[in-house]
Amino acid sequence: MDPHAEHLIVHFRRAEAIKADSLAFKSHSLTPRQACDLEMLLSRAFYPLTGYLGHEDFESVLASMRLADGTLWPMPVSLDVPASLGETLTCGEKLALRDAEGFMLAVLTVAEVWRSDPEREARALFDVADPDRHPGAREHVQATRPYRVGGPVDGLALPPHVDFPESRRTPAAVQALFQQRGWRRVLGCLSEGLLHCRHRAMFQQAARDMAGSILLSHVAGEAMAGGAAHFAGVRCARHFAAAFPKNALLLNLLPLCVRMAGPRQALFEALVHKNHGCTHTLVALDHADPLAGATDGNAAPFYPPGAAQRLVAAHEAETGIVMVPETPMAYVEEKAQYVPAASVAPGMTVKNIDAAECTRRLEFGLDLPDWFTLPDVAAELRLVFPPRSRQGFTLFMTGLSGAGKSTLAKLLFVKFMEMRTRPVTLLDGDIVRRHLSSELTFSREHRNLNIARIGFVASEITKNGGIAICAPIAPYACARAEARALVAPHGGFVEIHVATPLGVCEQRDRKGLYAKARAGLVKGVTGVDDPYEVPQAPEITLDTSALTPGEAAQEVLLYLERQGYLA
Template sequence: MANTPHGGVLKDLHARDLSIRSELLKEADSLPDLALTERQLCDLELILSGGFSPLEGFMTEKDYNGVVNDLRLADGALFSMPINLDVSAQEIETIGIAPGKRIVLRDFRDESPLAIITVEDVYKPNKETEAVNVFRGDPEHPAVKYLYNTVKEFYVGGKVQALNRPNHYDYAGLRYTPSELRAEFNKLGWNRVVAFQTRNPMHRAHRELTVRAARSRQANVLIHPVVGLTKPGDIDHFTRVRVYQALLPRYPNGMALLSLLPLAMRMGGDREAVWHAIIRKNFGATHFIVGRDHAGPGKNSKGVDFYGPYDAQELVEKYRDELGIEVVPFQQMTYLPDADEYAPKDEVAPGVKTLDISGTELRKRLRLGLPIPEWFSYPEVVKVLRESHPPRVSQGFTIFLTGYHNSGKDAIARALTYTLNQQGGRSVSLLLGETVRSELSAELGFSRADRHKNIQRIAFVAAELTRAGAAVIAAPTAPYDDSRKLARDTVSQSGSFFLVHVATPLEYCESTDRKGIFAKARKGEITGFTGVDDPYEAPADADITVDVSTTSVRTIVHQIVLLLESQGFFGN
C-alpha cells in the first residue's frame, strides 16, 4: 500500500527553508513578534514538520470557512479541523498585524523564534458556526469551552517559513518528524504500518489488539501517543510515555516502534478521527486504528455521549478513498481466564467466562493501593502508574476554610494542624488569611480584584504543596464564589480539594469580636469589610458546612478528619 503524504507532497517546511534560514534569522531581528500559546505552538510545530500537510501555514478565511462548513480547504483538499492563529484586538494594534506584514512567531516558553508568517488576511470568525459545525455546539464540550473562553476574537491567515524547531527537553529521542519517521521505516524495511492513537496508558488489552491488528495486515505497529494538549484531567504525558516504554519489550521482537506526537487535541470525535488519519498518513502509516468513540470527550450536558460509538469509524470510512489510509476498527478486547488469553468481545461465545477492569475501577485500585492483576496489566506498567499515582494515604490534599472574620475558621485551622501533625505521615502547612496577607500579598488592598488575586496566590501555593504530598490548611475569608471555584480548579490539578464553609452567623461573629474589628467597620473606620459594606457569597458547593456557635472546634475538626478518612487519606 502506498504511503504518500496527504495531498501528494510532504510539506516539510524545515527542509524547504533550510537554504535561506540564515537570511530569515537576520530578517527576524527587525520584525515585530508574537508569542504563541501552547495550542498554537503545537499547531505550528506540526505545520512546519509536515504533519499537517498539505497546510503550509495557518488557515486563511477561505480555507477556514471551507473546513468549518464542508471539511474542505479552498482548493478542495480534504481537511477536517480548522487550524487557526488567534489574536486579540490589542495584539493587532500593538504588533501592527495586517495583510502583507511579516511577523516572527515565538515560543512563549523561551522566546526562541520559530517561524515567520506572511499575513494574508485578518478576519473575525463566527464562533457559533465553528462550535456547531465542528464540535456539535454543546457548551460542555471542552473544545467549545476553549473556543468561547480562551480563543481570541480574530484569526490571522498566512503561510509560514521555518526558523527553528521548538526546544523539547523531554524524550528528545522519541520525537520523530514525518520525514524522520518515514526514513526510520525505510531503514527497518517496514512498508505496512498500523498506527495506534492514544492519550491514555496502555495495558495488556491494548497490546493484544495492536498485535492482532498488525498480524492480520502483515504489518508493524507504530505506537503514536499524543503528548501535546489532551483532555483536561488526563494522565500527564511523562507518566504515559514511561508506560509505553515499559510496554514496548512485551511486543514480539521488532514489531513495534514508539514515536511521540506533539498534537493539541480538540476531542472532536468523528472530525478529529479524519484529522488523525491525515496526520498518520503524513507520518508514513498505511493503516490506522480508529476506536469506538474515537477522540470523544465523554458525556455532554445532558449526560449523553457527545458522539455516537461508531461516528468516527463511519466518517473516516466515508472519506477512505481520499484519505488513502486503511481504517482498522478498534476491537474491544476481553480477558478469558480459563484460556488465559484475550479475545475480541464480539467473538466470545455466550456463557464463556470473561473478566474486565474499567477505568474507574483501575483508578480506585491505584487510589486505595489495591492489587492490580497481571492479566489486566503488566507488573512493569503497574509500577510506573503507582510511582506517579501513589495511593491516597501518600497523597497531599488541601482543606480550604471560608467564612466571616471571627467565624472560628482560624481556630479550626490551627486545631486541625495539630491533629494532622499528631497523626503524621505527611507534612502539614497552615495558610492563615492574615499571615498570607502580610507575607505574600502585602501590596494588595481589599477591592474585589485584589481579593481575587490574593485567593489565587493562596491556591497556587496550596497546589504546589499538595502536589508535593503535603496537607495544606488554608483559612482566608474568600468571600466570592468565583474566586473559590477557581481556587478549587487550580488545586484539583495537583490533588484533592475540600471546601469547608464555616457558616457561623454574622451576628455571632460580631458579638464575640473581642478585638472590635466589626465595630470599627460599622463606624466607617475600616471600609470594604466583609459582612458590613462588602458581601459574602455563601458557597453552594461546600464539602462540609460547620458553625462554631452550635458545634465545638474539637467536634468540627473530628468531622473533617472523618471526611479525609472516608476518602482514604489515612492508613488502616
C-alpha cells in the same frame, strides 16, 4: 517555500537574517496548545498546510471539512491572539512566535486578521448546539482569544524538548524508519491516556486483520506543563511498546492537541497518520467522544456510535489511508485471555477494570492484576501515583470573615505537625495578603487573582507530598474551581465550607470589619455589599457556631481518615 519539503524550517543562513530583522517584529508568546500546533505545522505533520489558515479557509473547514480550494482538511488550524495584539497587526508585517521562555521558534507573515467567534466556532467544530455541554467545546470557548491571525510561517527551530528526545521523531524520520525496517503496511494508532492489556489485545487483533506493523503515536506535549503524569505516561507507553514482538510496533511521541471532536477528529488523525507514512488508521466505535468508556449508563454519547468509522471509510479513496475498525476486547476468566467482545458466550465470566476503578485502586494501595495491566506499568503507576496515605493534599477553607477559618486552620496545623507524617504549610488569608498579594485590591478581579496565587502555591506543596492549609474568604465559585483544578492533578483537594452564619460572624467581628462596612466606612465587604457564592458541593461543611474549634478539627481529621489520607 516548497510545499513538498520535509519541514518548514528555513535554511540556517535565512534564519540568521530573520533573527537580525526580528528586533522590529511584534511578538506573541504561544500557549501550550499553540506550541503543539506550531510544532505539527513545522514538522509537516499538518501537510499540506504551510501556515495558519486565513479567514476563508477557516470558515470553509468549519462548514465542510475542506479548504476553500476543495482540499480535504477537517481541523481549523489557526492562531488566536489577545486583543492588545490583534488590534495592532496589519497585513504584510512579521509576527515573531515565541515559546514560554521567549525563544523565537518561527515568524508568521500576517495575511489576515479577524475577530474570532468562539461560541459559533465551537458549535460547528464539535457539532453541538450547546458548547457548555461538551468539554472540548467549552474549553474552546474559554481559551480562544479575541482575534485570529492567518498567514504563512517560516520556522527557525522546532520547539525544544529535553524529555525523551529519542522518541520524538518528525514525520520524515518516521517514514525513514519504515523504509529501513521494510514496513509497507503500517497501522496508525493514537493514544492519549494509559494503555493496558486490553489495548494490547485490540492493537494485536487490528494488526493481524490488516497484516501489518503498528505506529503507536502517543500524545505528549510540554513536560513542564504535564509534570509527573507526563513522565509516567511516556514511561508506561514504553513498557507497553516493549511487550510487543520486536519489529512489530514503533512508539513515537506526538505533540498533537486532541480536541475530542468525534468523527471530525478521527478524520484529522487519519490525515496525520498518513503524513507519517501510515497506510491504515485505527478508529474506534466511539472515537474521540468525550463520553467514550463512561461508566454512567445515563450519559448518552455526543456522537452516533460508528459515525467516526463511517466518515473515515467514506474518504479512503481521497486520503489514501484505509480505516481499520477497532475490535472491542473482553477478558474472559475461563479462557484467561482477551477475546473479541462479540464472541463472549452466555455464562462466561467477563472481568473489567475501568479508569475510575484503576485510580481508586492506586489511591488505596490495592492490587492491579496482571490480566489488567503489565507488571512494569503497574509498578510505574504505583511509584508515581502513591496511595492517598502518602500523597500530599490541600485543605481549602472558604467562608465569611469571622467564620472561624483561621482558628481552625491553626489548630489543624498543630495537629498535623504533631503527626509528623508530612511537611505542613499554612496559607492563611491575611498572611497571604501581606506577603504574596500586598499590591492587590479587593476588586473581584484581584480577589480571583489572589486565590489563583494561593492555588498555585498549594499545588506545588501538594505535588511535593506536603499538606497545604488554605484559609481565604474565597467568595467566588470560579476562583475556587480554578484552585481545585490547579491542585487536583497532584493530590487531594478538600474544600471545607466554614458555613458560620453572617449574624454570628458580625457578633464576633474581631477586626471591626463589619462595623466599618455598616457605617459606610469601607466598601466591598463580603456578606455586606459584596456577594458570597455558597459552595455547591464542598467535601466538608462546618458551622463553628454549633461546633467548638476542637470538634471542627476532629470532623476534618475523621474525613481525611475515611478517605485514606491519614493512615
